[in-house]
Amino acid sequence: MSLSPLQGFACVGLNHQTAPMDIREKVSFPDAKMTKAFEDLLGLSGLSEAMILSTCNRSEVYVQLTNESALKQIEMFFSKHHEFEHSIIRSHLYAYKREEALTQLFTVATSLDSQLIGEPQILGQVKTAYHLAKKMGALGPKLEPIFQNAFRVAKKIRTETGLGKNAISLAFAALKLAKKVFSSMDGLNVSLVGAGEMGTLFAKHFHTNGAKLTILNRTRERGLALASRFSADYLPLEKLQENLLQSDLVVFSLESPTPLLCKANLKGLMQKRRYRPLFLIDISLPRVLAPDMPHFEGIYRYDLDDLAQIVRKNMDERKHIAERAKLLIQNEVADLITLEKSKYLSPQIAEVKNQAFSLTNQELQKAFGKLKHLSVKDRETVEDMAHRISKKMLHHQIQELKSRP
């Protein structure tokens, strides 16, 4: 009897949890060598379909086995294909079969197995790997529905649990906060004070979301270079006070021994700005916004610690969500297994039942030949009894068949 899709489903690979970066680098499958990888993999005996997933955090092979002993060959494939010592690579590899392999695929696609739980890229990477395998002719009727289910489950869980909704990077947290004040970044006047590396990363996020950037820097050349990178305006740092009148959001990312803005700078500013809200983000160390600055209406001020606290809270929240998502994956896997069992066992069960029915009927005809004195009603009673006994005897065997892994 051939293996059903889930019975033959397996996964072999390594990831950021089982292998260090230098091993992962050597065992990856670059696009240029993918054709050869598929040729080598499909050349192995004992497997019929395959998909290779290679990202910076993992190299995994999902296969449809026709013979379970092929798992060892797939492990060997990792070392042979990469010309790597098998004894070294073996300790980093994991191999999963059936439910475990299915759980692994769903966990990866949902981004629960990523370094940054909930990151959105992995689902796209799994889809790309799936399309490539399809193009290579490595996917067939058994693996294809399994991957379709993985995409469905990943999408469903992300939507239902809100996994990936909250910001887990400082720049993204700042962007989300800004959107809580201004609703949209489109056409918003954002000023970047200082051309520090982190400030540039923030500026990139705001620029990508449609904000109009102005760079203020001490060094003119560096400021102009950064301004040209984001099609932004450049202003010397001395124009900061003047610039505060036009800006909606200001990111401070520069080194300064003394605060750049204090109470006196902001007094009367809001009146001149016609009370438009002003969002100040100070990611400089030491801070350039005086710590004792009072709260002015319409001015929102966040520093590195505030953003880090939001990110930490969101990370904790993601961990809680991930626990819930894992339970949902377990349910999905259990549902799929039940569905497949009923799909694959139904014809067999029907056949057994038919055999039992015809055997019972044969024996009944023999008996009725000897018991001619029975009335029609008595014959019906005997017939009912015989079929009930046959059904009860089969019930136990069918249940045992269904409970088999």
Next chain:
Amino acid sequence: MLAYPFVTLFHIFFSLFADVVLFFCGVLSLFYLLVNSSLKKKRFSSFVDKLPALTTLEKTNYVGLTIAFASLSFGTLSGSFLASIYWGDDWYLDVRQLWSMITWFLIFSLLAVRYSSGMRGQSLALGTLLALSLSISSALFLDYLPFTKHSKSSSEHIQIGKVP
């Protein structure tokens, strides 16, 4: 038969409409204060996460307040006309009448200051809530005061269809 059926209906419609829009503005103002306070305290509940941005709340409130003001103006004008018909020369000395005028003037001031100086945010939200509370108290409590001409127990209470 109504003495001034069109004016009466006009008065009822615009006064009610102003109250409804003002209520909507009050809800927006509460949301604004909630989001503003979360941004200042740097603590966000899941409810605040679902609320719109500050500027969206503020702009919608401003538009709503303008509509409520226009509607209240029509309602108050038509109401004053009816009061002068029913109550004679001292029509404006009624508590409810004065209360409506105060509400109208408060909303007018909020809009005028917003237009001239750009004042918005927390002050506009609090002003809106004050206007809403005046409007609610007028609708719910003033009619029960014995000395208002709108009083349900007053002999001078307007009886639709009966011109003194």
